[in-house]
Amino acid sequence: MKSFITTLFFAILTSPPAFSLEWDTRIPATFKIFMENTLHELYTMEGRQNSPLHQAIFQGPSHGKTYQKWLNKRIQKISLSTNCNVAAHIDSEGPPGILYISKCSNLNPTSDDKAYWLSIFIHEARHLESHQQFWKHSVCTDDLGSIMACDHSPLGAFGAEKVWAKNLLMSCHNCSPEILTQLEKIYEDQTVWNKLMPPAQSQLRSDAK
Ligand SMILES: [Zn+2]
Numbered sequence: 001m002k003s004f005i006t007t008l009f010f011a012i013l014t015s016p017p018a019f020s021l022e023w024d025t026r027i028p029a030t031f032k033i034f035m036e037n038t039l040h041e042l043y044t045m046e047g048r049q050n051s052p053l054h055q056a057i058f059q060g061p062s063h064g065k066t067y068q069k070w071l072n073k074r075i076q077k078i079s080l081s082t083n084c085n086v087a088a089h090i091d092s093e094g095p096p097g098i099l100y101i102s103k104c105s106n107l108n109p110t111s112d113d114k115a116y117w118l119s120i121f122i123h124e125a126r127h128l129e130s131h132q133q134f135w136k137h138s139v140c141t142d143d144l145g146s147i148m149a150c151d152h153s154p155l156g157a158f159g160a161e162k163v164w165a166k167n168l169l170m171s172c173h174n175c176s177p178e179i180l181t182q183l184e185k186i187y188e189d190q191t192v193w194n195k196l197m198p199p200a201q202s203q204l205r206s207d208a209k
Contacts, residue, residue: 020072024079031107035078038114039121041179043068049171051208053154053163057126062167067122074125075099088120090127092134099124115182119161126157142194150195154203158195162187166208 021039023032047062060066076097083089084104091098099121101107109117127134135156137149151158165187169180186192193201 021075022077024077026080027078027101028107031101031109032078034109034113035117035121038117039068039071041114042118044174045168045172045179046174047168047171049167049208051163051167053159053204053207054167057155057160057163062164062171067164071121071125074128075121088124090124090134092127092130092136096130097128099128111178112182114179115165115186119165119186122164123157123161126160137195140195140197148195150197151200152197154196154200154207156200158192159200159204161192162196162204163207166204170208 021036043064045062045064045067050061054062058066058070060069074097077099079098079100081089081100081102083100083102086102087105088099088101090100106113127136129135135151135153137156137158138152140148140150142148153159154163165183168175169183169187172180175183196204
C-alpha cells in the first residue's frame with residue numbers, strides 16, 4: 001500500500017501540467033501544443049525582480065507562479081478569430097475571459113516565437129480587465145499620419161509587455177539564453193515603444209534599471 005501511495009505521489013508530481021485553458025477545437029493542434037509548452041516554460045521561470053510598475057500590474061515578483069496566477073485569472077478560453085488585421089484581440093462586448101487568435105496569424109510557430117506569443121498573451125490578458133475599461137487604447141497617428149492604437153499610461157497593455165520582459169530579463173536565473181534573447185527583443189521592439197506616449201515611455205524606462 002505504501003509503495004502504491006508513493007507511486008501515485010510521483011505520478012502526480014511528474015504528470016504534465018494541468019491547464020485550465022479551454023481551446024476552441026478550430027485552433028490547430030500544432031499551435032495549441034506550442035502554446036501550452038511555452039506557457040509551461042513561462043510558469044517555471046524563476047526571477048524575483050519586482051519593479052513598482054511590475055507590482056502594480058502583476059502583483060508579485062517576476063516569477064512563473066506570478067504570471068500563472070495572473071494569466072489564469074484573466075484568460076479562460078482561446079478562440080479563433082476571422083479578423084486578419086491583428087494577431088490577436090479580445091471582445092469587450094462578448095463573454096468575458098476569451099482571447100481570440102487570428103486565423104491569419106502564423107499558427108505554426110517555431111521556438112523562436114516563444115516570447116512573441118507570450119507577449120501577446122500578456123497584452124491581451126491586460127485587455128481582459130473589464131473593471132479597468134479593458135485598458136482601451138487611444139487613437140494617435142504616426143509620423144506619416146497613419147492611425148495607430150496608443151497608450152497614455154505605462155500600465156496599459158503595451159506597458160505590461162515591456163514591464164514583463166524587463167523584470168524577467170533582470171532576474172530570471174533559470175531562463176534559457178534563447179528565451180532571454182527573445183525577451184530582449186520584445187523589450188527593445190521600437191514599434192511598441194512608438195505606441196507609448198512620451199511620459200509613459202519615460203516612466204517605463206526609469207521603472208527598472
Ligand atoms: Zn491592445
